[in-house]
Amino acid sequence: xxxxxxxxxxxxHLLAAALAALCATGHAGEIAxxxxxxxxxxxxxxxxxxxxxxxxxxxxTMTFAGPASxxxxxxxxxxxxxxxxxxxxxxxxxxxxxDALVPVMKKAWEARIPVVLIDSQVAEAGRKYxxxxxxxxxxxxGELCAKQLIAKVGTTxxxxxxxxVAGAGxxxxxxxxxxxxxxxNSKLQVVGPFYSQSQMATAMNQTTDLLAAHRDLKGIFGxxxxxxxxxxxxxxxAGRAGKLVAVGFDGNQDLQxxxxxxxxxxxxxxxxxxxxxxxxxxxxxxxxxxxVPKFRDTGVVxxxxxxxxxxxxxxxxx
Numbered sequence: 001x002x003x004x005x006x007x008x009x010x011x012x013h014l015l016a017a018a019l020a021a022l023c024a025t026g027h028a029g030e031i032a033x034x035x036x037x038x039x040x041x042x043x044x045x046x047x048x049x050x051x052x053x054x055x056x057x058x059x060x061t062m063t064f065a066g067p068a069s070x071x072x073x074x075x076x077x078x079x080x081x082x083x084x085x086x087x088x089x090x091x092x093x094x095x096x097x098x099d100a101l102v103p104v105m106k107k108a109w110e111a112r113i114p115v116v117l118i119d120s121q122v123a124e125a126g127r128k129y130x131x132x133x134x135x136x137x138x139x140x141x142g143e144l145c146a147k148q149l150i151a152k153v154g155t156t157x158x159x160x161x162x163x164x165v166a167g168a169g170x171x172x173x174x175x176x177x178x179x180x181x182x183x184x185n186s187k188l189q190v191v192g193p194f195y196s197q198s199q200m201a202t203a204m205n206q207t208t209d210l211l212a213a214h215r216d217l218k219g220i221f222g223x224x225x226x227x228x229x230x231x232x233x234x235x236x237x238a239g240r241a242g243k244l245v246a247v248g249f250d251g252n253q254d255l256q257x258x259x260x261x262x263x264x265x266x267x268x269x270x271x272x273x274x275x276x277x278x279x280x281x282x283x284x285x286x287x288x289x290x291x292v293p294k295f296r297d298t299g300v301v302x303x304x305x306x307x308x309x310x311x312x313x314x315x316x317x318x
Contacts (some may be wrong), residue, residue: 014040029059031275031283032083033092034076035066036119036168036197041127041252043094045318046118049276050092060089070165070198073097079102083113090283092276093130094119096167102126112285118275132282132292136270138170140299142177145247145268146185148302151220151245152245152265155186158217160210162203162231163193168229175223181313191217196227202231204237211238217242225250227266232258251303251317259305266304269316274298 014303023276025150033050035043050264054062060150066092067075083091084107091108093115096099102125108115109129117133153159159182163175182188191214203226211217211234223227228248232255235241238267248255260262275298285292303313 004183010020028062030086030088031057031060031090031092031280032088033064033279034061034083035064035081035094036070036076036096037064037068037072038070039065040070040225041318042250042270046094046270046276046279047269049273049278049317050280051156051276052273052318053277053284054072057129057280061283063088063098063290067096068148070168073311074101075102077104081107084108084113084277087111088113090116091119092116092279093172094275095122096120096168098126098167099170100122103105105129114283116279116282116292118279121173122169123142131286131288132294134275134282134296134298135170136137137297138173139177139313141268142174143181144300145249146178146301148266148268149221149247150182150186150250153188153219155188157218158189158191158214158216159221160191160214160217161193162220162222162227163195164198164208164224164227166193166195169307171223178221178223188219193223196230197223198226198276200226200230202232203227205230207231207234208238211235211240220244220246222246222248222251223297225252225255227260228264232263235263239265241281253318256303256308257315259303259308261303265301269301269303269313271298271300271316272318273316 035172063108065079076096081104084194102122105126106129119135139254164171194206222231246264248264248267251267255267282292301316307313
């Protein structure tokens with residue numbers, strides 16, 4: 001007599017095989033976007049760009065994650081490690097530190113998970129572990145800010161640099177080029193850089209102290225979004241708005257208001273939306289075995305009161 005359970009055996013085998021396949025692939029349809037922090041409108045704008053790109057990426061989902069702050073580097077390493085462990089389809093990564101992310105990027109490379117970097121570079125040792133790097137040309141952007149400062153301040157006097165995270169790839173290029181351009185093209189004395197750790201309140205306190213200690217300051221540069229916002233607020237509070245040349249970086253609502261009211265002379269604005277959008281599109285191209293460029297410049301736009309409302313400025317402001 002045949003057991004009634006016998007016909008179910010092939011089905012059990014099929015289910016077991018399907019489960020094994022699922023465990024092997026994990027979240028095969030997930031594109032993980034991992035940024036320096038989620039607590040910033042700049043990175044939220046990267047997220048908007050990534051979400052926009054997902055409309056043209058059928059069969060995949062997207063996750064967006066980042067540490068509580070840009071200086072929480074170990075937390076970012078863990079986020080990438082977790083993405084590799086759950087075998088995502090691809091990773092879009094804005095590395096907080098040029099060295100710390102290299103070992104975990106190697107793990108992604110060994111797991112054949114494509115990695116597309118945005119915003120910041122990694123050390124030479126990590127360059128074979130990513131397939132494409134999409135960023136502002138931070139050297140060119142730093143020079144642009146230095147040129148604008150010299151145009152308003154002149155070539156003598158004292159200027160200050162309010163920076164963010166020492167050693168971050170974008171910071172090294174951006175602030176380095178800013179300093180080098182001033183040195184080569186002026187006799188300006190530089191105070192700083194001061195590092196805010198990308199904390200607006202820290203930048204505000206540092207700028208308040210700086211303005212009190214250096215009454216003769218002629219110009220000041222805030223090198224990323226939270227730093228420039230904190231710097232702008234301190235300038236207003238100290239009654240120095242319009243009395244010294246202040247140059248900012250990035251383009252959220254606060255910074256746009258500072259340009260509008262003259263607290264800031266101008267801002268260099270990156271294509272943050274474009275970074276997120278192109279990051280996801282580039283991962284999708286890699287998954288489809290299409291060729292992608294190893295480097296792509298996502299551009300920077302100088303925005304001041306004269307062009308604040310133009311289409312070119314509106315395309316990058318957020």
